[in-house]
Each structure stands twice: as structure tokens, then as C-alpha cells.
Amino acid sequence: MDIQTAKQSARKWLRRSIWIALAGLLLFSTGYYFYRTYTISEGTRSGTLFKISKKGVVFKTYEGQLHLAGSMMISQQSTWDFSAKNASVYEKLQHFEGKPVRCHYRQKVDAFPWQGDTDYIVYDVEAVE
Numbered sequence: 035m036d037i038q039t040a041k042q043s044a045r046k047w048l049r050r051s052i053w054i055a056l057a058g059l060l061l062f063s064t065g066y067y068f069y070r071t072y073t074i075s076e077g078t079r080s081g082t083l084f085k086i087s088k089k090g091v092v093f094k095t096y097e098g099q100l101h102l103a104g105s106m107m108i109s110q111q112s113t114w115d116f117s118a119k120n121a122s123v124y125e126k127l128q129h130f131e132g133k134p135v136r137c138h139y140r141q142k143v144d145a146f147p148w149q150g151d152t153d154y155i156v157y158d159v160e161a162v163e
Contacts, residue, residue, distance in 0.1 A: 093148040096124040117150020134162040
């Protein structure tokens with residue numbers, strides 16, 4: 035075996051290894067993305083919206099708190115922290131601040147930082163009479 039065939043063999047092995055590594059990375063990244071954005075529950079929560087804000091250092095997200103219906107005092111157990119999906123939902127929520135609302139949400143397994151501080155992502159809101 036001469037030096038030329040050894041170089042070709044090494045080059046071929048290296049190319050194959052790089053392609054396998056890239057395919058593995060792509061497969062892992064796709065699986066990780068679907069894991070982090072998978073919805074484990076979906077539903078509604080009702081109460082009085084008492085806080086909505088845009089916050090964040092690197093990722094600006096829309097965060098809010100709802101005082102759940104049926105509880106008399108505001109405590110850690112009677113408040114529900116959530117994140118709004120986008121600016122249009124945030125603007126709708128601003129109009130309902132201090133009023134009774136019903137929030138439609140999806141709970142993610144583990145939301146990405148740019149989706150919000152919580153795993154509860156509100157995608158729609160409506161006033162409750």
C-alpha cells in the first residue's frame with residue numbers, strides 16, 4: 035500500500051465521518067426542537083387579569099398573571115403565570131387588564147426562552163361577563 039492510496043482512504047473516511055456527524059446533528063436538533071415545542075396540555079383558565087408586561091434582556095417576551103376565579107385573596111396558589119404568544123395577543127390582553135377574562139393556552143413540555151418565561155403559552159383571550 036503506497037502513500038497515495040493511504041491518503042485517499044483517509045480522505046474518504048474523513049468525508050464519510052463528517053457527513054455522518056452532520057446527519058446525526060441534524061437528526062438530534064430536529065428531535066430536540068419537537069421535544070421542546072410539544073404541547074402536553076391545552077385548555078382555558080378564567081380569572082381577573084392583573085398584570086401584563088413586555089420583559090426580557092435578550093429575548094423580549096410578553097408575561098402576565100391571572101388571579102384565578104373563585105379565590106378570595108391573592109396568593110401564590112391563586113395566581114397563574116403565563117406567557118403571551120405574540121404582540122397581537124399582548125395588545126388584546128392590555129385592553130382587558132383589571133377585568134375578568136378567559137385565557138386559551140397551550141402548555142409546552144419545556145418552552146424555548148424566546149417563547150416566554152413559563153411553559154403556558156396563551157394564544158387567545160376573551161372577556162368574561
